[in-house]
Amino acid sequence: MITEWSLEEKLVAVVTDNAANVTAAIGQLQQTDGCWTVKHLPCFAHTLNLVVQQAVQSINDLKTKVKNIVTYFHKSTAAAAKLEELQEQIRPNQRPLKLKNDVVMRWNSTLHIPSKSNPHLIAVRGVATSK
Secondary structure: OOOOOOOOOOOOEEEEOOOHHHHHHHHHHHHHOOOOOOEEEEOHHHHHHHHHHHHHHHHHHHHHHHHHHHHHHHHOHHHHHHHHHHHHHHOOOOOOOOOOOOEOOEHHHHHOHHHHHHHHHHHHHHHHHOO
């Protein structure tokens, strides 16, 4: 394909995620075209995400608890309304904050769990104790 499209002189590197099938495909492509040499560069952001995901395994219990709380408020309109009401009492003249879950492919969302969850704690406790 590289030869067919006359890309031999134009293509110097291929950036991909670290998936084994993609890495193998690039290896096959290099072997198929024989003289074509190109650098295969794994995506730095993807590599960093994999490293961080492995590191945050140590806070898995916290992530699970936060995810359960956020899911509860997302599924219960009554609880969400009560949370918003309590936030307005605690933080008058400020917009209510939204509870957010982490996203597996975005490690910074996991990084922000403690800081994003903290402003909600008083209101979440208020909803929990008002049952």
